[in-house]
Amino acid sequence: MPSSLAPGATFPDYVLPDQTKTPRRLSDLQSGDPMVVTLIRGFFCPKDRVQLQGLSAFYKQLVVGTTRLVTITTDDWHTTNNLRQQLDAHWPFLYDEDRTVQQDLDIKEYTDTEHDVMIPHTVVLRPDLEIHRVYNGYYYWGRPSTAELHQDLREITRSIRPDWDLTQPALREAWEAGDKGPFYPYGQKSMERVMQEMAGAVDQYAGSADGD
Incomplete structure:
Protein backbone atom coordinates (compact mmCIF):
# COMPACT_ATOMS: atom_id res chain seq x y z
CA MET A 1 0.00 0.00 0.00
CA PRO A 2 1.28 3.51 -0.71
CA SER A 3 1.93 5.64 2.36
CA SER A 4 -1.05 7.84 1.45
CA LEU A 5 -3.37 4.93 2.28
CA ALA A 6 -2.79 5.21 6.00
CA PRO A 7 -5.36 5.76 8.75
CA GLY A 8 -7.13 9.04 8.10
CA ALA A 9 -6.59 8.97 4.33
CA THR A 10 -9.47 8.43 1.89
CA PHE A 11 -9.74 5.13 0.07
CA PRO A 12 -10.34 5.60 -3.69
CA ASP A 13 -14.00 5.57 -4.69
CA TYR A 14 -13.68 2.82 -7.28
CA VAL A 15 -16.48 1.89 -9.66
CA LEU A 16 -16.33 -1.81 -10.59
CA PRO A 17 -18.85 -4.40 -11.81
CA ASP A 18 -20.33 -6.76 -9.25
CA GLN A 19 -21.36 -10.40 -9.61
CA THR A 20 -24.39 -9.30 -11.67
CA LYS A 21 -22.16 -7.28 -14.05
CA THR A 22 -23.68 -4.08 -12.61
CA PRO A 23 -21.20 -1.23 -12.00
CA ARG A 24 -20.99 -0.33 -8.31
CA ARG A 25 -19.44 2.71 -6.69
CA LEU A 26 -17.87 1.98 -3.31
CA SER A 27 -19.33 5.08 -1.67
CA ASP A 28 -22.82 4.00 -2.77
CA LEU A 29 -22.30 0.55 -1.33
CA GLN A 30 -21.02 2.07 1.90
CA SER A 31 -24.03 4.37 2.24
CA GLY A 32 -22.57 6.30 5.17
CA ASP A 33 -21.86 3.28 7.37
CA PRO A 34 -18.64 1.52 8.41
CA MET A 35 -17.33 -0.82 5.71
CA VAL A 36 -14.79 -3.64 5.38
CA VAL A 37 -13.13 -4.11 1.97
CA THR A 38 -11.21 -7.30 1.25
CA LEU A 39 -8.76 -7.22 -1.66
CA ILE A 40 -8.06 -10.85 -2.56
CA ARG A 41 -5.97 -12.98 -4.88
CA GLY A 42 -8.99 -14.87 -6.13
CA PHE A 43 -10.56 -18.27 -6.64
CA PHE A 44 -7.33 -20.28 -6.64
CA CYS A 45 -6.04 -19.03 -3.27
CA PRO A 46 -6.81 -21.27 -0.25
CA LYS A 47 -5.94 -18.45 2.16
CA ASP A 48 -8.60 -16.24 0.57
CA ARG A 49 -11.15 -19.03 0.85
CA VAL A 50 -10.49 -19.56 4.54
CA GLN A 51 -10.69 -15.84 5.26
CA LEU A 52 -13.91 -15.47 3.27
CA GLN A 53 -15.43 -18.52 4.97
CA GLY A 54 -14.84 -16.80 8.30
CA LEU A 55 -16.40 -13.60 6.97
CA SER A 56 -19.40 -15.57 5.70
CA ALA A 57 -20.06 -16.75 9.26
CA PHE A 58 -19.38 -13.22 10.59
CA TYR A 59 -21.60 -11.55 8.00
CA LYS A 60 -24.81 -11.81 10.05
CA GLN A 61 -23.13 -9.72 12.73
CA LEU A 62 -22.06 -7.15 10.14
CA VAL A 63 -25.64 -6.89 8.90
CA VAL A 64 -27.19 -6.25 12.30
CA GLY A 65 -24.25 -3.95 13.10
CA THR A 66 -25.09 -1.84 10.01
CA THR A 67 -21.67 -2.48 8.52
CA ARG A 68 -21.00 -3.07 4.82
CA LEU A 69 -18.69 -5.72 3.37
CA VAL A 70 -17.23 -5.72 -0.14
CA THR A 71 -14.75 -8.10 -1.79
CA ILE A 72 -12.63 -7.07 -4.79
CA THR A 73 -10.89 -9.68 -6.93
CA THR A 74 -8.95 -9.79 -10.21
CA ASP A 75 -10.88 -12.88 -11.34
CA ASP A 76 -13.27 -12.71 -14.28
CA TRP A 77 -17.04 -12.53 -13.88
CA HIS A 78 -17.69 -16.26 -14.14
CA THR A 79 -14.95 -17.21 -11.67
CA THR A 80 -16.04 -14.47 -9.27
CA ASN A 81 -19.56 -15.87 -9.28
CA ASN A 82 -18.31 -19.40 -8.70
CA LEU A 83 -16.33 -18.29 -5.66
CA ARG A 84 -19.19 -16.27 -4.20
CA GLN A 85 -21.69 -19.10 -4.68
CA GLN A 86 -19.41 -21.79 -3.28
CA LEU A 87 -18.85 -19.68 -0.16
CA ASP A 88 -22.58 -18.93 0.18
CA ALA A 89 -21.56 -15.28 0.46
CA HIS A 90 -24.26 -12.61 0.42
CA TRP A 91 -22.28 -9.40 -0.01
CA PRO A 92 -21.08 -7.71 -3.23
CA PHE A 93 -18.10 -9.25 -5.02
CA LEU A 94 -16.54 -6.76 -7.45
CA TYR A 95 -14.23 -8.00 -10.17
CA ASP A 96 -11.34 -6.00 -11.61
CA GLU A 97 -9.95 -7.84 -14.63
CA ASP A 98 -8.10 -4.69 -15.76
CA ARG A 99 -6.11 -4.65 -12.50
CA THR A 100 -7.05 -1.01 -11.88
CA VAL A 101 -6.95 -1.41 -8.10
CA GLN A 102 -3.76 -3.46 -8.21
CA GLN A 103 -1.96 -0.82 -10.25
CA ASP A 104 -3.49 2.22 -8.57
CA LEU A 105 -2.57 1.02 -5.07
CA ASP A 106 0.75 -0.47 -6.19
CA ILE A 107 -0.03 -3.86 -4.65
CA LYS A 108 0.94 -6.23 -7.46
CA GLU A 109 2.13 -9.50 -5.97
CA TYR A 110 5.36 -9.64 -7.96
CA THR A 111 6.38 -12.96 -6.36
CA ASP A 112 3.48 -14.65 -8.19
CA THR A 113 4.53 -14.75 -11.84
CA GLU A 114 1.57 -16.88 -12.93
CA HIS A 115 -1.66 -15.20 -11.81
CA ASP A 116 -0.93 -11.42 -11.81
CA VAL A 117 -2.86 -10.82 -8.59
CA MET A 118 -3.03 -8.27 -5.79
CA ILE A 119 -1.25 -8.64 -2.49
CA PRO A 120 -4.23 -9.41 -0.24
CA HIS A 121 -5.31 -6.58 2.04
CA THR A 122 -8.25 -5.96 4.35
CA VAL A 123 -9.22 -2.30 4.69
CA VAL A 124 -11.55 -1.12 7.46
CA LEU A 125 -13.29 2.13 6.57
CA ARG A 126 -15.08 4.83 8.49
CA PRO A 127 -17.89 6.71 6.67
CA ASP A 128 -16.85 8.64 3.56
CA LEU A 129 -14.25 5.94 2.78
CA GLU A 130 -11.92 7.21 5.49
CA ILE A 131 -9.35 4.56 6.33
CA HIS A 132 -9.41 3.33 9.91
CA ARG A 133 -7.00 0.38 9.62
CA VAL A 134 -5.25 -1.63 6.89
CA TYR A 135 -4.21 -5.28 7.26
CA ASN A 136 -1.64 -6.79 4.88
CA GLY A 137 -2.57 -10.42 4.21
CA TYR A 138 0.39 -11.64 2.17
CA TYR A 139 0.95 -14.04 5.06
CA TYR A 140 -2.29 -15.47 6.37
CA TRP A 141 -1.68 -14.27 9.94
CA GLY A 142 -1.51 -10.72 8.65
CA ARG A 143 -5.22 -10.88 7.96
CA PRO A 144 -7.59 -9.72 10.70
CA SER A 145 -9.51 -12.17 12.82
CA THR A 146 -13.22 -11.51 13.23
CA ALA A 147 -12.40 -10.53 16.83
CA GLU A 148 -10.06 -7.80 15.54
CA LEU A 149 -12.69 -6.60 13.09
CA HIS A 150 -15.20 -6.53 15.94
CA GLN A 151 -12.86 -4.29 17.90
CA ASP A 152 -12.24 -2.00 14.91
CA LEU A 153 -15.95 -1.69 14.22
CA ARG A 154 -16.70 -1.01 17.87
CA GLU A 155 -14.20 1.85 17.84
CA ILE A 156 -15.65 3.29 14.64
CA THR A 157 -19.29 2.96 15.65
CA ARG A 158 -18.69 4.46 19.08
CA SER A 159 -17.07 7.48 17.45
CA ILE A 160 -19.72 8.09 14.75
CA ARG A 161 -22.98 7.33 16.59
Whole structure:
Protein backbone atom coordinates (compact mmCIF):
# COMPACT_ATOMS: atom_id res chain seq x y z
CA MET A 1 0.00 0.00 0.00
CA PRO A 2 1.28 3.51 -0.71
CA SER A 3 1.93 5.64 2.36
CA SER A 4 -1.05 7.84 1.45
CA LEU A 5 -3.37 4.93 2.28
CA ALA A 6 -2.79 5.21 6.00
CA PRO A 7 -5.36 5.76 8.75
CA GLY A 8 -7.13 9.04 8.10
CA ALA A 9 -6.59 8.97 4.33
CA THR A 10 -9.47 8.43 1.89
CA PHE A 11 -9.74 5.13 0.07
CA PRO A 12 -10.34 5.60 -3.69
CA ASP A 13 -14.00 5.57 -4.69
CA TYR A 14 -13.68 2.82 -7.28
CA VAL A 15 -16.48 1.89 -9.66
CA LEU A 16 -16.33 -1.81 -10.59
CA PRO A 17 -18.85 -4.40 -11.81
CA ASP A 18 -20.33 -6.76 -9.25
CA GLN A 19 -21.36 -10.40 -9.61
CA THR A 20 -24.39 -9.30 -11.67
CA LYS A 21 -22.16 -7.28 -14.05
CA THR A 22 -23.68 -4.08 -12.61
CA PRO A 23 -21.20 -1.23 -12.00
CA ARG A 24 -20.99 -0.33 -8.31
CA ARG A 25 -19.44 2.71 -6.69
CA LEU A 26 -17.87 1.98 -3.31
CA SER A 27 -19.33 5.08 -1.67
CA ASP A 28 -22.82 4.00 -2.77
CA LEU A 29 -22.30 0.55 -1.33
CA GLN A 30 -21.02 2.07 1.90
CA SER A 31 -24.03 4.37 2.24
CA GLY A 32 -22.57 6.30 5.17
CA ASP A 33 -21.86 3.28 7.37
CA PRO A 34 -18.64 1.52 8.41
CA MET A 35 -17.33 -0.82 5.71
CA VAL A 36 -14.79 -3.64 5.38
CA VAL A 37 -13.13 -4.11 1.97
CA THR A 38 -11.21 -7.30 1.25
CA LEU A 39 -8.76 -7.22 -1.66
CA ILE A 40 -8.06 -10.85 -2.56
CA ARG A 41 -5.97 -12.98 -4.88
CA GLY A 42 -8.99 -14.87 -6.13
CA PHE A 43 -10.56 -18.27 -6.64
CA PHE A 44 -7.33 -20.28 -6.64
CA CYS A 45 -6.04 -19.03 -3.27
CA PRO A 46 -6.81 -21.27 -0.25
CA LYS A 47 -5.94 -18.45 2.16
CA ASP A 48 -8.60 -16.24 0.57
CA ARG A 49 -11.15 -19.03 0.85
CA VAL A 50 -10.49 -19.56 4.54
CA GLN A 51 -10.69 -15.84 5.26
CA LEU A 52 -13.91 -15.47 3.27
CA GLN A 53 -15.43 -18.52 4.97
CA GLY A 54 -14.84 -16.80 8.30
CA LEU A 55 -16.40 -13.60 6.97
CA SER A 56 -19.40 -15.57 5.70
CA ALA A 57 -20.06 -16.75 9.26
CA PHE A 58 -19.38 -13.22 10.59
CA TYR A 59 -21.60 -11.55 8.00
CA LYS A 60 -24.81 -11.81 10.05
CA GLN A 61 -23.13 -9.72 12.73
CA LEU A 62 -22.06 -7.15 10.14
CA VAL A 63 -25.64 -6.89 8.90
CA VAL A 64 -27.19 -6.25 12.30
CA GLY A 65 -24.25 -3.95 13.10
CA THR A 66 -25.09 -1.84 10.01
CA THR A 67 -21.67 -2.48 8.52
CA ARG A 68 -21.00 -3.07 4.82
CA LEU A 69 -18.69 -5.72 3.37
CA VAL A 70 -17.23 -5.72 -0.14
CA THR A 71 -14.75 -8.10 -1.79
CA ILE A 72 -12.63 -7.07 -4.79
CA THR A 73 -10.89 -9.68 -6.93
CA THR A 74 -8.95 -9.79 -10.21
CA ASP A 75 -10.88 -12.88 -11.34
CA ASP A 76 -13.27 -12.71 -14.28
CA TRP A 77 -17.04 -12.53 -13.88
CA HIS A 78 -17.69 -16.26 -14.14
CA THR A 79 -14.95 -17.21 -11.67
CA THR A 80 -16.04 -14.47 -9.27
CA ASN A 81 -19.56 -15.87 -9.28
CA ASN A 82 -18.31 -19.40 -8.70
CA LEU A 83 -16.33 -18.29 -5.66
CA ARG A 84 -19.19 -16.27 -4.20
CA GLN A 85 -21.69 -19.10 -4.68
CA GLN A 86 -19.41 -21.79 -3.28
CA LEU A 87 -18.85 -19.68 -0.16
CA ASP A 88 -22.58 -18.93 0.18
CA ALA A 89 -21.56 -15.28 0.46
CA HIS A 90 -24.26 -12.61 0.42
CA TRP A 91 -22.28 -9.40 -0.01
CA PRO A 92 -21.08 -7.71 -3.23
CA PHE A 93 -18.10 -9.25 -5.02
CA LEU A 94 -16.54 -6.76 -7.45
CA TYR A 95 -14.23 -8.00 -10.17
CA ASP A 96 -11.34 -6.00 -11.61
CA GLU A 97 -9.95 -7.84 -14.63
CA ASP A 98 -8.10 -4.69 -15.76
CA ARG A 99 -6.11 -4.65 -12.50
CA THR A 100 -7.05 -1.01 -11.88
CA VAL A 101 -6.95 -1.41 -8.10
CA GLN A 102 -3.76 -3.46 -8.21
CA GLN A 103 -1.96 -0.82 -10.25
CA ASP A 104 -3.49 2.22 -8.57
CA LEU A 105 -2.57 1.02 -5.07
CA ASP A 106 0.75 -0.47 -6.19
CA ILE A 107 -0.03 -3.86 -4.65
CA LYS A 108 0.94 -6.23 -7.46
CA GLU A 109 2.13 -9.50 -5.97
CA TYR A 110 5.36 -9.64 -7.96
CA THR A 111 6.38 -12.96 -6.36
CA ASP A 112 3.48 -14.65 -8.19
CA THR A 113 4.53 -14.75 -11.84
CA GLU A 114 1.57 -16.88 -12.93
CA HIS A 115 -1.66 -15.20 -11.81
CA ASP A 116 -0.93 -11.42 -11.81
CA VAL A 117 -2.86 -10.82 -8.59
CA MET A 118 -3.03 -8.27 -5.79
CA ILE A 119 -1.25 -8.64 -2.49
CA PRO A 120 -4.23 -9.41 -0.24
CA HIS A 121 -5.31 -6.58 2.04
CA THR A 122 -8.25 -5.96 4.35
CA VAL A 123 -9.22 -2.30 4.69
CA VAL A 124 -11.55 -1.12 7.46
CA LEU A 125 -13.29 2.13 6.57
CA ARG A 126 -15.08 4.83 8.49
CA PRO A 127 -17.89 6.71 6.67
CA ASP A 128 -16.85 8.64 3.56
CA LEU A 129 -14.25 5.94 2.78
CA GLU A 130 -11.92 7.21 5.49
CA ILE A 131 -9.35 4.56 6.33
CA HIS A 132 -9.41 3.33 9.91
CA ARG A 133 -7.00 0.38 9.62
CA VAL A 134 -5.25 -1.63 6.89
CA TYR A 135 -4.21 -5.28 7.26
CA ASN A 136 -1.64 -6.79 4.88
CA GLY A 137 -2.57 -10.42 4.21
CA TYR A 138 0.39 -11.64 2.17
CA TYR A 139 0.95 -14.04 5.06
CA TYR A 140 -2.29 -15.47 6.37
CA TRP A 141 -1.68 -14.27 9.94
CA GLY A 142 -1.51 -10.72 8.65
CA ARG A 143 -5.22 -10.88 7.96
CA PRO A 144 -7.59 -9.72 10.70
CA SER A 145 -9.51 -12.17 12.82
CA THR A 146 -13.22 -11.51 13.23
CA ALA A 147 -12.40 -10.53 16.83
CA GLU A 148 -10.06 -7.80 15.54
CA LEU A 149 -12.69 -6.60 13.09
CA HIS A 150 -15.20 -6.53 15.94
CA GLN A 151 -12.86 -4.29 17.90
CA ASP A 152 -12.24 -2.00 14.91
CA LEU A 153 -15.95 -1.69 14.22
CA ARG A 154 -16.70 -1.01 17.87
CA GLU A 155 -14.20 1.85 17.84
CA ILE A 156 -15.65 3.29 14.64
CA THR A 157 -19.29 2.96 15.65
CA ARG A 158 -18.69 4.46 19.08
CA SER A 159 -17.07 7.48 17.45
CA ILE A 160 -19.72 8.09 14.75
CA ARG A 161 -22.98 7.33 16.59
CA PRO A 162 -23.91 10.09 19.07
CA ASP A 163 -26.52 7.74 20.57
CA TRP A 164 -23.92 5.06 21.49
CA ASP A 165 -24.81 5.52 25.17
CA LEU A 166 -28.55 5.99 25.49
CA THR A 167 -28.25 6.57 29.25
CA GLN A 168 -27.04 10.13 28.66
CA PRO A 169 -29.74 12.49 29.98
CA ALA A 170 -29.19 14.93 27.11
CA LEU A 171 -30.05 12.24 24.59
CA ARG A 172 -33.29 11.38 26.33
CA GLU A 173 -34.19 15.05 26.51
CA ALA A 174 -33.53 15.43 22.78
CA TRP A 175 -35.69 12.40 21.97
CA GLU A 176 -38.56 13.57 24.14
CA ALA A 177 -38.31 17.00 22.52
CA GLY A 178 -38.69 15.39 19.10
CA ASP A 179 -35.08 15.92 18.04
CA LYS A 180 -34.10 12.67 16.30
CA GLY A 181 -30.92 14.05 14.73
CA PRO A 182 -28.50 12.34 17.15
CA PHE A 183 -30.22 8.95 16.78
CA TYR A 184 -29.42 6.28 14.20
CA PRO A 185 -31.11 5.62 11.87
CA TYR A 186 -33.99 7.92 12.78
CA GLY A 187 -32.09 11.13 12.11
CA GLN A 188 -30.32 9.90 8.96
CA LYS A 189 -32.31 7.27 7.08
CA SER A 190 -35.80 5.87 6.85
CA MET A 191 -36.30 2.43 8.39
CA GLU A 192 -37.36 1.19 4.95
CA ARG A 193 -33.97 2.12 3.53
CA VAL A 194 -32.13 0.51 6.44
CA MET A 195 -34.04 -2.74 5.91
CA GLN A 196 -33.28 -2.66 2.17
CA GLU A 197 -29.59 -2.21 2.92
CA MET A 198 -29.62 -5.04 5.46
CA ALA A 199 -31.20 -7.26 2.81
CA GLY A 200 -28.49 -6.36 0.29
CA ALA A 201 -30.98 -4.78 -2.11
CA VAL A 202 -28.35 -2.47 -3.55
CA ASP A 203 -30.30 -1.75 -6.73
CA GLN A 204 -32.96 -0.10 -4.62
CA TYR A 205 -30.73 2.38 -2.83
CA ALA A 206 -27.29 2.81 -4.40
CA GLY A 207 -26.83 6.35 -5.66
CA SER A 208 -30.31 7.49 -4.66
CA ALA A 209 -31.47 9.91 -2.02
CA ASP A 210 -33.28 8.55 1.02
CA GLY A 211 -36.96 8.10 0.39
CA ASP A 212 -36.61 7.85 -3.43
